[in-house]
Amino acid sequence: MIGSIILTFALACSIFSALMYYLNFRGYKNTLNYGRIGYHSMVLLVLTAAFYLEYLILTHNYGYKYVYDYSSNNLAKGILAATFWAGQEGSFMLWLVLSSIVGLVLQNYSSKRGDLEPRVMAVFSLATTFLLIMVSPLFKNPFAFIWSEPIFLSLKDINPSLLSLPFLQNFQFTDAQSGQSFIKMNSELFATLSSGGISLKEFIINGKGLNPQLLNFWMQIHPPILFTGFSMATVPFSFAMAALMKNDYREWVKQSFPWVLAGAGILGLGIMMGGYWAYEMLGWGGYWAWDPVENSSLIPWLVGVASIHTLLVQRKSQAKGGIGKFAKTNIILCLLTYVLVLYSTFLTRSGVLGDASVHSFVDPGMLVYLFLIIFIGSFLVLGFGMVIYRWKHLSEKIASEEQVLSRDLALFTAAIVLSASALIVLVGTSAPIFGKAVDAFFYSELHVPLAIIIGLLNGLSLLLKWNMTRGKDLLKSSIIPISIALLVTLMIIILGGVKDVMMIILSFSCAFTLAVNIDIAFRIIRGSLNMIGAYIAHIGIALFLLGVIGSAGYSKQIDVNLEKNVPVSALGYEMVFTGYNPIENTNKYQFNISLKKDDKSFSVAPIMYISDFNNGLMREPAIMSMFTHDIYVSPLGYEEDDGSSNKGNAVSFQKGDSKVYEGVKITFDDFNFPPETRQAMMQGKDFEIGVNLTAESHGKKIPLKVAWVNKSGQKTLTSADLKEDNVKITLLNLDASGKVDLALSKLDGSNLSAVKKPKEVLTVTASIKPFINFVWTGVLIMVFGFVISVIRRLKESFK
Amino acid sequence: MKNKYIFGGIIITIFLAIMVYLFTQSNIQYESNFQNVMSKDKVCKATGSWVKSKNYEFDKVNRTFSFFMKDETGNEMKVVYYGSIPNNFESAKSVVVTGEYKDGYFHARDILTKCPSKYQDEKVKSSGL
Structure with a gap:
């Protein structure tokens, strides 16, 4: 309630501020201060509301729907605080908070630059007004009470000492399908509780919690x-x-x-x-x-x-x-x-x-x-x-026209190419509105040529002068970067095995812009560092694109089954699954895999766990980052021998199953059950259903056959002997759906020993991502370039 | 003529043309009626729900994941996905599969699982580029 009131006042202040600023622009001199007061009050109120929401979350006040929906008691402090923006209401709130702070800086900035403030701030507070309407009680209000709309609460979230309250009977529902019981929370129940002197905070003791995939840094x-x-x-x-x-x-x-x-x-x-x-x-x-x-x-x-x-x-x-x-x-x-x-x-x-x-x-x-x-x-x-x-x-008419070989035109073309890219993404993304969808190749195929143009254009534009350049000069200045780019591209083709023509051109285009930018950046370092921003940003983009070529175009991927302690070679590495262990203070398990190549060895540990939140198996990959590539290991599943049903000599096999007995691996391949046999069986004639098995021991594979033989109404189940291994296999039963029961015993009749399945198998998807580091460092370098440019342009904005 | 209009115009025209072409090529229709899904031999996005009573299976040898889906009117079909079980599959409320129906089952190359509404900012990826 308090939160909504604060937000409503903030909305009033925002509208007031927009109006006063606008009036000031229209010539009412004395309204400028009102506009400022309005805006600052709005910011103050928005921040108060935000702190209040955060306070409700941190103190587990589940009487508020938003708090109940996205947080729970067991969340770590940092994550708990972040549930502020886990849902729509809160993320609009976050947007609003950040907007009002940006506006605060903007107000200060614009007040120092002539008559800018009233116009800019009138428009800006109009935007905050819309955001405030969004979080108002009419729409996505984070301060809605849990009873404002009927909601079913799980019994485990209700204070157990209050469950015995007699009137709760009327609000209890059981889902026939799952057998779970719920309490229907609505305004009626809220009224009943309040009249009994029970607060919502006492009544609801836990929230739904956060999706496990959001539980991270x-x-x-x-x-x-x-x-x-x-x-x-x-x-x-x-x-x-x-x-x-x-x-x-x-x-x-x-x-x-x-x-x-x-x-x-x-x-x-x-x-x-x-x-x-x-x-x-x-x-x-x-x-x-x-x-x-x-x-x-x-x-x-x-x-x-x-x-x-x-x-x-x-x-x-x-x-x-x-x-x-x-x-x-x-x-x-x-x-x-x-x-x-x-x-x-x-x-x-x-x-x-x-x-x-x-x-x-x-x-x-x-x-x-x-x-x-x-x-x-x-x-x-x-x-x-x-x-x-x-x-x-x-x-307004401008006298001079852009020459073909001018930086002006190159920059304009860059803007056109970027807009084309935006348009492509916009069309593809909007398609579902019309009940259609596009494949990912729609985006990727269109962006390869766009990226090529961007790379070439960027390198070229820096070699061009403003207004006009003579062709001869351009040729002269571009010889060195083009040679370097050709060299780099050649290396990429030879060392990286890149064969796709488009990828080769794209590599060249990236190498070209990289060479030009690095060259200019070095020349600038000696002069004014102020000017270096754009070049650094473009170096970042070029690296990013090279990283994309490598990681998206040339990653290798393979699925492997890793039996415990059995080395498997994949992607040029020797992989061994060495076992798993629980991670301290969590319900997660890490699965340790050691990797070896030449004499370097290291280990990765992907994670799997069953989440309480959705009872689903959650998997987290492990990444081994190296300069030239990442090794990415994503877990698929894990199976182990439970040891209970496999002791003794009667063993069930599903089609394709393998089990180890006395060092012999026995596999059930398939039935020999042709249509004639089926017909004979139907008509009560003599028939024979075969079961094909493979026994594997000492590196040899031996095909075996046992059968159900029906002769003159007499049923016989045959057996097969493995003399070398001292093993006898007898058919006990078969089921046409694909299951057989076999008796495994020693030929000499000595004691039956335990039968083991191939045990403890971890299945993973392993992949190598070449130069994916370039993607991340490229972006970071680009952002760094932006920072330098901002500093420079900030100084210039006063002039 | 101004150079900027020539340059801008050429680039925009070329990319618009390629875009329209690719759009028609990669255009995939949403289909919530499985009878339509089964009758046409075109890639589509089938939307429906997972039939929980018929369990799902993961074939380790062929690395396929298969399950049954039904649409709103109750039509069922078998779906085989060439990949692993997506995270959160068990709690999925609805499923969107992209692929083609042939040889008696739906060959999915992409699965999208939708969870009950409370997971608003859900980030579940089943497959990527």
Whole structure:
């Protein structure tokens, strides 16, 4: 209740702030301070609400639906705190909190740059207003009480000392299928409890808990970073709107530039962190599956990065006076970045993707769906309405035209290619709305040529001068990088065994841009470090692409059965499963595998456990990282001899089963049961059903046969002898469904010994991922490049 | 003519053309009626639920995972997936399989498991690139 009230006040403050800022822009001088007070109060209230929610989570207040749904008593403190954003309500709340903090910085930033503040902040507080409506009691409110809508609580979550309360009978239900009992929690039960003086906190003592796959470090850090990126996408939108409002397209470019860079850097880091999470935890061996959730955050990133390139041209060309080149493009791209963030939210939160994603979505209901459409619609109409309104002013004639060999045109082309990529991902991801879907190859096939163009273009653009370059100069300056790139590509072909033509071209394109960027970066190090950001970011991208070529195109994968202590060679390594042990303080087991190659040896330990949360078998891969490749071992299953039913001499075999008796491995291959025999059996004639077995001992395979023989109504079961091994096998029974019972004994009639199955077998998928480290380091280097650029452009934004 | 329009135009046109082509190539229809799934010989995404009463099997030799699925009207079909059991399969509420129906069963190359609504931010990957 308190939480909802605080949020409602925050909403009022946000609307007030937007209004006051707007009035200030329209010329009411005295409203600027009201706008600021409104915004700051809103931030204060939002933070209070967030701390209150966190407090409810940390104190296990299960009277709140959100707390009950996503947390439980047994969670470690760090994870417990992170359940704040485990569900839709909380992640909207997280987005809101981060947005309001970003807005705080933006307010400070814009107040120091002329008359920027009222325009930018009016638009920004409009965005926070929409987020506040989203978390209001009407829609996705994290402070909803557990009884606000009827919900079935498991008996184990209810305080056992209160279960004997007589009136609970009326609220108890049993699921006929599973036999489990539930308490139906609704407003009626809440009223009854309160009248009895029992608080919800006393009554409900545990929550549902968190999905085991979210129980890790990445859950604590990935969502906040991703949502910071989302929040920062609002800023370029606000700057573009501010420019349209004032009808001045010169200043906003340098003012928004550090924000666009910072936003793209953070969003990029957040996206790739999600990829690393998938790689490290989920065990399918990759980091990117073109899943709608991944895609939908990639689309705004691509558009944001596209805008960086054209903003740079506009900024450079402003030196000659005027608003500069690509004024329209930049406004549109900056508006689009945020609209696409909203569209991404719509795709992933509205339930339209239902069956399309590995991420499960709850249908949030018609109201939320409509509100999300209104949310996107408002910002789309507002932004593009303004663009149309100002179209004439935006189309200011510029005297000079882009030459073919100019950096201006190369950067523009880069923006086009990035936009094309965004469009492709957008179309593929939106397809499920129309009941269709695309295969992953739709994305990958289109992105290979795009990546090639990006690499070549990037290298080329740095060799080109602004405005115009003579062909001769270009040729001269490109000889060295092209030679280096050819050399590297040759090495990749020979050492890496890359044969695919597209991959060779892509490798060349990456090597080319790498060579150009490293060359320039080194020259710059001697000069001003300030300028090095872009080159570092592009070195990162080139490394990233090389990593993608290696890890996606040339990984080798194999499934292996590892019997305990029996070495198996796979992927050039000798693998031995040495046993398993429980991990301290958890219910998890690690399965130890030692790997040997030449004289180097190391060990990996994938993990499996049965989760209490869903009674499912959970598997976690183990990764051995080396400079040139990763060894990725993902567990599939584990089977062991239970030792109970196999003692004695009667043994059941399923088709294909193998069992070891007295050092002889006996395998049941199949029946010899042709249709004629079947017919003879039906008609009561004589018949013989054979059972084909294989005995294996001392490296030899011996085929054996036992049979059920029916002669003149007399049933005989035959046996087979293995003289060398002193073993006798007698058929006891057979079942046409594929099962036989065999008696195993020693020929000389000595004591029966225990029969053993091949025991303790761990099945794993092992793979080698070449140069996957380049993917991660590439992204980190790229982000580092963004950081340097932000610092530089921040200094320039004052000028 | 402005160079930027030529360059931008060419790139956009080429990629739009390839995209439309690939889209029609890789276009997969969702199918919630198994009778349609069984009658057509085209790759589709069949959506339904796992028949828990008929247990699932994992064939270690051929590395296939097989189970039965039924649609809303109760039509059942056998599904064989070339891979291991997806995490969380036991608690799956609904299943989406991508593949083709032939030789009497559904050859799945991808399984997607959906868990009850409480796992909102579920990240379950069954297969990837």
